Amino acid sequence: MYLKGDFQDRSSAIRALRELQADGFHAADIDVFSDEPLELPRGVLDRPSRMSFTVVTGAVTLCLLTIGFVYFTQYNYQLRTGGMPIFSFWATGVIFYELTMLGGILTTLACFLWESGLFRRKRRIPVPVVVPGIISIRIHCTENQLEEASRCLDRAGANQVGTIGEPR
Amino acid sequence: MAAAPEIVPYSQVRHDLWRPLAGVSRRYVAVVSLLLAITLWGLFCWGYQLREGIGVAGIRRPVFWGFYIVNFVFWIGISHAGTLISAILRLTEAQWRKPVTRAAEAITVFALMIGGMFPIIHLGRAWIFYWLIPYPNSRLLWPNFRSPLLWDLTAISTYLTGSTIYLFLPLIPDVAQLAQHATGWRRRLYRTLSLGWTGSDREWHALERAMKLMAAMILAVAVSVHTVVAWDFSMAIAPMWHSTIFGPYFVVGAIFSGIAALLIVMSIVRKAMHFEAYLTPHHFDNLAKLLLLMSLLWLYFSFAENLTVWYGNEPKEMNVFGVRTRGTFSIYFWTMVFCNFVVPFVLLGIKRLRSIRTATIASVAVLIGMWLERYIIVVPTLAVTRLSSVSGGYSPTWVEISITTATFAAMGLLYLLFSKLFPIVSVWEFEPHPAEED
């Protein structure tokens, strides 16, 4: 079951988020919808992210794969050019650098798709329609929690609270 | 700084920025058809060149590289408009960047597409360009990763991938909003592109994080791309190519011409789409100052490059230096100095003269100057070889000139189509809070 509350301004939305979490609602069950990025103070609905770490890992991985690939190809068919050794690290360093960056870029895209939830979206979950200037809070809760949650939203100053069930 | 703009309601912002997307005016159709015709003519010329042989171009022994390589370097330089500028401004959190970034990033992607075509157009056997790509093949042979051209290939494909993603990510919230309001095929297009964006805080968080990382990486890639383009030349042992300064020199030149291209595009967009309220004199003033700074940096690099050659007085280098500054190519050289330094310095350095109009004029001059700079770098070195018995001039044929012209038309065409499909100023990033204007 999903409950939705609409807020006119940022401060009341933050108040609602604080109250909800104080009442034991888990951050994973709460979503905030807005038509422009909403800056929330630290401690309110933190979304821990491993993006930087994953991106570095992805970059290093592709770099190592590239070094291995270039090493393999150059020994696979050994041709000498210009007095250089078969595997010339310095003369191929640019390629390693670029592929490192490509690894980072592609991992960033993948991380974005994953962390934003765009990639693993479940069709059944209802999404409130985003009205410009309105901040909507959606809570995933059981029927027993429903009343408590809507009280939280009301107290914080939501001008419209209700369950949503129909997918958009 | 310019007067703080008054607060415009968000709905008004969206209405204004979406307005150019709707409807097609007669003038738009006329311009698009004209540009399309020029582009098609360029494609026809390329077909002719493929059929007859690369000899229909004016290149010859010993000037084996000509207009195509000049254009390649030029367009890759233009591509630094977007990514570098928007990434630098994003990382330094300069708030005035917001209406500028999308326009700049689009330049990057299109200029890269065009620039990336030129090495292929330039090939003697363009139909087998894919032999540079490492894939298991019947020749049982891999490409030579030691070649600067392979560096180029990886650098440019990385940059194109990166800058396309970099353009696309901040576009998602905008197309998601557009999808709610559009109808017909546009709705389907926007909905597909929006990837099902709902505007949840997870999505915003992920987007912001991804954009920070992308900005950092794209900056590193952009610097390396033009360095690698420069290394195409400086890895060769030809006089006045074999120079350690070329990497940074080219990067500076690229940012220089990139800002100039951005200024031109912005002033056209401002006029044609009536974005006077969004692209304010404040933005132009800031970019004009950046352009002036890059002009001075360019002068510094050029001076350092030429002074060391002249003072070193090495005969082979002096031969090239001679034809550049005093001989056949001197007219181009001094025009370049005039366009790249004198014009921007006078028009933008004197505060009273600095305006949107003069910034645009200076930008056009800079683009001409930077094109000539690449010409000055590519051709004279080849025309004057190490052995005095071999030398030769270079003059382009109609094929090269047509293809060059067509790329400018193609740039305009791509840009016009893009601006008809997507808001050229990022809507969601445009928060009209005057307090944030620096």
Add this chain to the structure above:
Amino acid sequence: MAIDLDRCTGCQACVAACHAENNLPVSDPESAAKGRAFHWIRVDRYYEGEFPEIRVKYMPVLCQQCDEAPCEPVCPVYATYKNEEGLNVQVYNRCVGTRYCANNCPYSVRFFNWFDPKWPAPLDLQHNPDVSIRMTGVMEKCTFCIQRIQRVERSAKEEDRPVADGEIQPACVQSCPAEAMVFGDLNDRESKVSRLAESGRATRLLEDLGTRPKVFYLQKAE
């Protein structure tokens, strides 16, 4: 290879022989003026002194077959590389035509096929069957007449004997009326070309670039 500049008369017989041997396209005056002529070997002229006290020095220049050839590493598709015998070979079928190698050649001895080659009749009837004809868009250069090298090596192998010194003669060497050019194995210290290379009269062209060319120019030490 060793070329005795004191013997060279600048007669251009080597140039003509090279054309015939290696199926070089024949250029008309217009395309030659456009810089599209092919001469795998050319005779450079250097003038000394003031008119009328003028002396001309001739210098046949062909691919120097550098040990550390600048043209090789820049090729993205290995169309030019060093073979086991130390020759700098050009593989026409592999070339995509970036022309980077020609830009990086300090001796300007690389030639590009701007169009498909054409020969005025009856020259189209005298092609050398041992040498392939190059299509449009590929680079070419002197091969040290690799077809002749291979022919001699093959017959020596069949007869089970080593290749004799002086047995291999590229077309330019064979045709030189002044016998200014000598071809042989530089690895064999007893060969004539090795002895000439160490004779003290030998210099190499643009040696200071570190390309280690394999063509030695012999001239009187000044």
